[in-house]
Amino acid sequence: MRVTVLGFQSPYPGPNGATPGYLIETDSKRLLLDCGSGVLSQLGKYVPIHQLDALLLSHYHHDHIADVGVLQYGLMVHQLFQEREKNRPLPIYAPAQPIVDSQSLLYRQATSFHPVDEQTHLAIGDIQIRFLRTDHGNGDPCYAMRLESQGKVLVYGADSGPGTNWEGFASDVDLFICEGTYLDHNKPKESNGHLSVRDTAQLAEALKCRALLITHLYHLYEPEVVQQQAEAYTSGTCYVASIGLQITL
Numbered sequence: 001m002r003v004t005v006l007g008f009q010s011p012y013p014g015p016n017g018a019t020p021g022y023l024i025e026t027d028s029k030r031l032l033l034d035c036g037s038g039v040l041s042q043l044g045k046y047v048p049i050h051q052l053d054a055l056l057l058s059h060y061h062h063d064h065i066a067d068v069g070v071l072q073y074g075l076m077v078h079q080l081f082q083e084r085e086k087n088r089p090l091p092i093y094a095p096a097q098p099i100v101d102s103q104s105l106l107y108r109q110a111t112s113f114h115p116v117d118e119q120t121h122l123a124i125g126d127i128q129i130r131f132l133r134t135d136h137g138n139g140d141p142c143y144a145m146r147l148e149s150q151g152k153v154l155v156y157g158a159d160s161g162p163g164t165n166w167e168g169f170a171s172d173v174d175l176f177i178c179e180g181t182y183l184d185h186n187k188p189k190e191s192n193g194h195l196s197v198r199d200t201a202q203l204a205e206a207l208k209c210r211a212l213l214i215t216h217l218y219h220l221y222e223p224e225v226v227q228q229q230a231e232a233y234t235s236g237t238c239y240v241a242s243i244g245l246q247i248t249l
């Protein structure tokens, strides 16, 4: 499995930036995890959008879905130009709630909607996928994703506060993509459904992840500071997300 960071910023993209989106490639499949603001313009450097096999959305906050509408337009035009089969909508796997959002994922013949929850076991080609509801927001679900392929395990933590129960889900992880929304100096006193860089590093250490990719970062954070705060609390390999960063498992 190869991961390419297409976007990692939140809540909005900095200059030439993008909010969360990750391209996952195996020998046979190309998946997009989340589709934030600016992700499509990055994706095109690696894969034409009409060659994607699936899109998986963790939840419906704007920083994770902002480019879905233009992806639908793009696929519609590729079908019109006969570069993608008309009877081959791009499947979008995403939470069923809120309904107003999930209903928008079915668009003409360009995209189809497939609800997921913790009971879902997906097999997309050579990739097995399961979902875990995270501690994020008030009421509407957000799902982390566990992807397994050819003996390697990737967990994408989506957006998550400290209340997520990772046990039994994030075990034997080769790469944990996890949010580090705050540095120590601006972490809110009350938990609000996000983790700090320090929280993330401590979590990766507790879960014995072999490598950690810290993401969901404010665009003005200095990567060196993020790296320093993380490495103080984890002994595994630690990457700080940047656009174009590729990691092969």
Ligand SMILES: [Zn+2]
Pocket (backbone or CB within 6 Å): 059, 061, 136, 159
């Ligand atoms: Zn969110």
Ligand SMILES: [Zn+2]
Pocket (backbone or CB within 6 Å): 010, 061, 063, 064, 159, 216
């Ligand atoms: Zn977010």
